[in-house]
Amino acid sequence: MKLILDIAGADDVTFGPEDEIRGTINLLGHAGHVLSHPRVTFGGRLTISMPAQIAGPNPSDLEFTLFEENKELRHNDATSNKDRPVNGIYIVPFSFRFPSQVRCFAHTHSLHLPPSMDIREAESRIKVEYYVRGAVDRQILGPLSKTTRVVKGLKFSNNVPINISPVLLPSTSLPLVLRQKDGSRYLEDGIDGLPAYAPSLRVEALLPEPPVLFRGQANPIKFILHTPSEIVGKIFVRTANIFFKTSTTTIVGSVTRRVDEHCPGSSMSGVIPVDSESLVFDSSAWGRLFKLDLKPTFESCVMRIKHSAEIRVGISIGPEGKIYYTSSWLDVQVMDPPPAYENAE
Numbered sequence: 155m156k157l158i159l160d161i162a163g164a165d166d167v168t169f170g171p172e173d174e175i176r177g178t179i180n181l182l183g184h185a186g187h188v189l190s191h192p193r194v195t196f197g198g199r200l201t202i203s204m205p206a207q208i209a210g211p212n213p214s215d216l217e218f219t220l221f222e223e224n225k226e227l228r229h230n231d232a233t234s235n236k237d238r239p240v241n242g243i244y245i246v247p248f249s250f251r252f253p254s255q256v257r258c259f260a261h262t263h264s265l266h267l268p269p270s271m272d273i274r275e276a277e278s279r280i281k282v283e284y285y286v287r288g289a290v291d292r293q294i295l296g297p298l299s300k301t302t303r304v305v306k307g308l309k310f311s312n313n314v315p316i317n318i319s320p321v322l323l324p325s326t327s328l329p330l331v332l333r334q335k336d337g338s339r340y341l342e343d344g345i346d347g348l349p350a351y352a353p354s355l356r357v358e359a360l361l362p363e364p365p366v367l368f369r370g371q372a373n374p375i376k377f378i379l380h381t382p383s384e385i386v387g388k389i390f391v392r393t394a395n396i397f398f399k400t401s402t403t404t405i406v407g408s409v410t411r412r413v414d415e416h417c418p419g420s421s422m423s424g425v426i427p428v429d430s431e432s433l434v435f436d437s438s439a440w441g442r443l444f445k446l447d448l449k450p451t452f453e454s455c456v457m458r459i460k461h462s463a464e465i466r467v468g469i470s471i472g473p474e475g476k477i478y479y480t481s482s483w484l485d486v487q488v489m490d491p492p493p494a495y496e497n498a499e
């Protein structure tokens with residue numbers, strides 16, 4: 155006997171709050187067996203794994219049920235093959251709906267569901283999974299029965315309203331330390347202890363307005379290279395890269411775990427003369443636009459997902475030679491794009 159869970163879109167759809175899940179539980183080749191008690195469970199679970207040096211000699215995963223819903227299915231709900239028992243395919247439909255909020259398992263208030271994930275760093279692991287489990291009992295010998303189970307994972311994403319904090323200033327910078335060596339205007343990387351040459355090169359990152367990046371889309375990010383007038387015309391941009399860092403933190407009781415993920419965004423290389431004190435790089439100079447593949451920014455009492463972006467620019471004195479780097483970090487908020495009907499104006 156074979157038990158199959160068939161859920162529309164399960165392999166390629168990312169579900170959201172209030173989305174309906176429709177599926178069937180398919181029993182194949184059950185002729186001759188007495189089947190009873192077909193049932194399905196829909197739920198979500200958060201699992202936190204701790205490194206051995208923190209968890210102690212008997213490490214075990216911390217598991218929390220976000221929600222769980224059970225449905226008993228009846229044989230007379232079967233939709234097909236009632237009249238063709240020879241093929242022995244027995245199909246029972248079911249449906250569930252993703253909740254928009256659930257009761258917090260740590261407190262009494264309600265909680266937004268975190269997006270599905272499975273991330274690790276060293277020995278730490280944070281996993282959020284949503285699943286449908288099907289089961290049926292098969293009578294084997296008199297009162298003895300055997301349970302057959304099958305489980306299917308579902309992808310889930312959640313756009314939770316986040317207060318955009320004033321930390322999201324679109325202009326942060328990290329100066330490249332420029333130094334004068336032997337009175338001549340060479341750029342050095344600053345390890346020889348000579349006094350810093352000022353003013354310095356600065357990268358100013360420009361975010362879209364509002365400062366939100368959308369998942370699955372190309373996003374416009376610009377930057378401006380601010381160059382002291384004395385070295386305009388002498389330096390060249392050789393590389394420009396954007397990197398993302400995603401920090402996922404779980405806070406359950408006294409246990410806090412944080413896992414950082416690093417993801418390259420877009421990159422460009424070439425020999426671009428810096429011929430102005432404020433050289434603007436927009437998406438065309440930036441090279442290939444990137445399709446953002448990051449989890450949405452998320453905040454609840456048990457989980458926080460935050461993102462930051464680093465724009466790193468490599469320059470050289472003259473069109474060749476050693477490349478010096480300067481970069482700019484900024485916090486970014488990542489969201490799913492709004493539904494199409496909100497765009498149709």
Ligand SMILES: [Zn+2]
Pocket residue numbers: 258259260261262263265455456
């Ligand atoms: Zn709570």
